[in-house]
Amino acid sequence: MSNSEHKIITGHAGYVLEDVPHLSDYIPDLTTYPNPLQDNPSYSVVKYVACYVLNLKFELILPGVGNILLMWKILLRKRQAVVVIVVHKDSSRGTHFRRAGPRQKVYFESEDVYACIVTCGGLCPGVNTLIREVVCGLHHMYGVHKVLGIEGGYRGFYSRNTIPLTPKDVNDIHKRGGTILGTSQGEGSNDTSKIVDNIQDRGINQVYILGGDGTQRGASVIFEEIRRRGLKVSVVGIPESVDNDIPVIDKSFGFDTAVEEAQRAINAAHVEAESTENGIGVVKLMGRQSGFIAMYATLASRDVDCCLIPESPFYLKGPGGLFEFIRKRLTENGHMVIVIAEGAGQENMQDVLGNKLLQDVGLWLSQKIKDHFAESQKMAITLKYIDPTYMIRAVPSIASDNVSCTLLAQSAVHGAMAGYTGFAVGTVNGKHAYIPFYRINENEKKVVITDRMWARLLSSTNQPSFLNPKEITTTAQMEHHTSNDKPLSHH
Numbered sequence: 001m002s003n004s005e006h007k008i009i010t011g012h013a014g015y016v017l018e019d020v021p022h023l024s025d026y027i028p029d030l031t032t033y034p035n036p037l038q039d040n041p042s043y044s045v046v047k048y049v050a051c052y053v054l055n056l057k058f059e060l061i062l063p064g065v066g067n068i069l070l071m072w073k074i075l076l077r078k079r080q081a082v083v084v085i086v087v088h089k090d091s092s093r094g095t096h097f098r099r100a101g102p103r104q105k106v107y108f109e110s111e112d113v114y115a116c117i118v119t120c121g122g123l124c125p126g127v128n129t130l131i132r133e134v135v136c137g138l139h140h141m142y143g144v145h146k147v148l149g150i151e152g153g154y155r156g157f158y159s160r161n162t163i164p165l166t167p168k169d170v171n172d173i174h175k176r177g178g179t180i181l182g183t184s185q186g187e188g189s190n191d192t193s194k195i196v197d198n199i200q201d202r203g204i205n206q207v208y209i210l211g212g213d214g215t216q217r218g219a220s221v222i223f224e225e226i227r228r229r230g231l232k233v234s235v236v237g238i239p240e241s242v243d244n245d246i247p248v249i250d251k252s253f254g255f256d257t258a259v260e261e262a263q264r265a266i267n268a269a270h271v272e273a274e275s276t277e278n279g280i281g282v283v284k285l286m287g288r289q290s291g292f293i294a295m296y297a298t299l300a301s302r303d304v305d306c307c308l309i310p311e312s313p314f315y316l317k318g319p320g321g322l323f324e325f326i327r328k329r330l331t332e333n334g335h336m337v338i339v340i341a342e343g344a345g346q347e348n349m350q351d352v353l354g355n356k357l358l359q360d361v362g363l364w365l366s367q368k369i370k371d372h373f374a375e376s377q378k379m380a381i382t383l384k385y386i387d388p389t390y391m392i393r394a395v396p397s398i399a400s401d402n403v404s405c406t407l408l409a410q411s412a413v414h415g416a417m418a419g420y421t422g423f424a425v426g427t428v429n430g431k432h433a434y435i436p437f438y439r440i441n442e443n444e445k446k447v448v449i450t451d452r453m454w455a456r457l458l459s460s461t462n463q464p465s466f467l468n469p470k471e472i473t474t475t476a477q478m479e480h481h482t483s484n485d486k487p488l489s490h491h
């Protein structure tokens, strides 16, 4: 299987499984071992033993009155139980991914596993939790005792010291923000060949890679090189984006924490704004390419009068423009809060020659508002600008993200132990799945401004959409294709 080839299995009723690579694809006659979880007392009490997600076989299609029933029979080894999964007609079509979870057979003996963890790219709440849970998952579920932390991102493989990681070492790291391993950013800041040499020389056979889009592209290249060399090494990506802009997956870990933390800035802006006559609070939030943080922080807060995101262009002057709306809201309420994602309004920030100005959009907008109301001299305003950018991602993750990270780490460990490789873990339509790297790396997820969620936001703030009906139709047509890309369900 070359880089350009994907492992795609098709079935009846338009069923497509976009599968992930497996060590046995390129290494013949690998020995398998019973999954040690079968003797784990914690799992023995699980009634339905569905923790063993067997490699499902498509068995039979029954056309029904409204639905086509897809029946998958899973013979559970331990209890000989039969589970039938029913999938509705529409969801049986389209793309499916392999369900994450422990398998009956593993491809590594516990004492032979030598795992490593590396964290790259920008920070995100929850990274330490993931490190902790990969270490603890390997240790407690599979009896793996050799786990190495690579310091300082990819280049740490060949230029930095490593740290042995035991459950004791990582015991309370999830209570801290950042990454205990350190990180590095920037394309081209690694050397794949040297990384794989290092993996090979050390005898590492499981590599857990935490990081954003660039990191996952790097993981894919490392996997390709490992496969080219025929090494028995599982490469697992755990994609991260505080902006929640990873395609395919439902939500990225750390996003909820960032939205929670953003509330503190919005609350402060609101307190400042309502304390003075015609007070305006402007809060700039993360999101260079997508406005999910700004949108969810606005929906959560209810104190926000206007939310501006990269996906929804806006204009300042004239009827339907931002200045008109600000004047109206100040007249009605006496104060207002504006949330702006850092990538919003780039189309406005050009010099007279049309060149892009590399400015802080929050500062730019604040100045424009001040200038406008100073010039018109009919309304004195007081504007306070808050920029909590890095504060919202440098915090420890909240409880719900800790749970997500724990489960993601466990899915990652189960996948590697089962011999899968070259995949990313993530939640798709509510279920953990093993997703091929090319799917994670194909594009960035955006807020779809013709979708219900943006409509809900507009109705909650009652702000202008800044779009005329013709533009809305065009946008809807363009976005129809992208929103249809999401897999409907999975294997």
Ligand SMILES: Nc1ncnc2c1ncn2[C@@H]1O[C@H](COP(=O)(O)OP(=O)(O)OP(=O)(O)O)[C@@H](O)[C@H]1O
Pocket (backbone or CB within 6 Å): 120, 121, 122, 123, 153, 154, 155, 184, 185, 186, 187, 188, 189, 190, 211, 212, 213, 214, 215, 216, 217, 218, 219, 221, 241
């Ligand atoms: N296209 C690529 N191919 C191979 N490796 C890459 C690629 N892009 C980035 N990398 C590697 O991944 C590391 C992290 O990438 P990058 O700095 O783009 O951050 P990221 O993972 O996208 O996270 P964030 O966007 O949150 O900063 C880089 O330092 C580099 O080593």
Ligand SMILES: O=P(O)(O)OC[C@H]1O[C@](O)(CO)[C@@H](O)[C@@H]1O
Pocket (backbone or CB within 6 Å): 122, 123, 185, 212, 241, 242, 243, 286, 287, 288, 289, 342
């Ligand atoms: O300055 P850095 O470390 O690149 O990170 C900032 C960026 O990271 C992102 O969250 C993307 O992960 C952007 O929205 C943000 O501007």
Ligand SMILES: [Mg+2]
Pocket (backbone or CB within 6 Å): 121, 212, 213, 214
């Ligand atoms: Mg990136």
